[in-house]
Amino acid sequence: MSAVSPVRESAGSPAPLRHDWSRAEIEALFALPLTDLLFRAAAVHRQHFDPAEVQISTLLSVKTGGCPEDCSYCPQAQRYHTGVEATKLMETEAVLEKARQAKAAGATRFCMGAAWRSPKDRDIPKVAAMIREVKALGMETCATLGMLSGPQARALKDAGLDYYNHNIDTDPEYYDAIIHTREIQDRFDTLEHVRDAGLKTCCGGIVGMGETGRQRAGLLRTLANLPVHPDSVPINRLVQVEGTPLHGTEAIDPFDFVRTIAVARILMPRSMVRLSAGRQDMSDELQAMCFLAGANSIFYGEQLLTTGNPDTERDMALFQRLGIKPMQIHVDGEHHDHPGTVHADIIELPQHPRSCAA
Secondary structure (H helix, E strand, O other), X not given: OOOOHHHHHOOOOOOOOOOOOOHHHHHHHHOOOHHHHHHHHHHHHHHHOOOOEEEEEOOEEEEOOOEOOOXXXXXXXXXXOOOOOOOOOOOHHHHHHHHHHHHHOOOOEEEXXXXXXXXXXXXXXXXXXXXXXXXXXXXXEEEEOOOOOHHHHHHHHHHOOOEEEOOOEXXXXXXXXXXXOOOHHHHHHHHHHHHHOOOEEEOOEEEOOOOOHHHHHHHHHHHHXXXXXXXXXXXXXXOOOOOOOOOOOOOOOHHHHHHHHHHHHHHOOOOEEEEOOOHHHOOHHHHHHHHHHOOOEEEOOOEEOOEEOOOHHHHHHHHHHHOOEEOOOOEOOOOOEOOXXXXXXXXXXXXXXXXXXX
């Protein structure tokens, strides 16, 4: 019996996963008294996870800036003047050096991100080479590269990719207020291609972009009603960057952010709910409330793509104060880790303005 089994058993038998949530049901969850909502979310969390463990992940940007999209939140869009300079795709050996450093530090999963609308077919062999070489080190691989076609997803899978990140960003009914260079269906198509290729999904969104409470519920409803719940659900809090259209947007109320974490945990009980972008500006107290609400994953390190992130010493000090420990590595016979992996800090980026993340 695992060390966490008594914790999970004490909360009772888990309910079956649902993919048929209505917006009204989710709005009713958001409307609960905060103490009641947190109690319910914590109970669900304990049915599936050790509440004293948090997954730690890092992300290496293999290509930064120069994206042709017009996402209103993103300083990597080439049309906005944010101080982010475009870089070319890293060479495989440079990526491998970072992977070796990560493995030496105890990491088993290596994540690679590129600022593309979608990779060109000629880019896929280059990324596939990175994936194969990292996989040859005995590591799990994940990537976020933009929209993928079915053949591209299969090529990455064949190269050894395990996980793919592709956020839907916001409620479909609010989507065209934030992005005009693609449609929400483009997102769904990529997620379908990724699932069909046999890849695991990491899919979430951003809050604090001027959306209403109804639209926040719509974001979570869309995620929870996907054919398969995402393995990881990043909840990003908008980081406002001067030069982007959303700079100056009224910030989301901290308690509303906590409510979003709690409702995500209830709707997607077996997923990793990740505190993603925006954590640098969160107090220790707010982060503690998010962990209580069911968050059990964070990005770790000083830079998150072009987003500032709390430094590792602050994170470890907070974990110690809260009695939280990094989620340990559990690898099955096929070398897949369950339910999460401790990742090393491998990011080396210039000090760019902050943005959202995976």
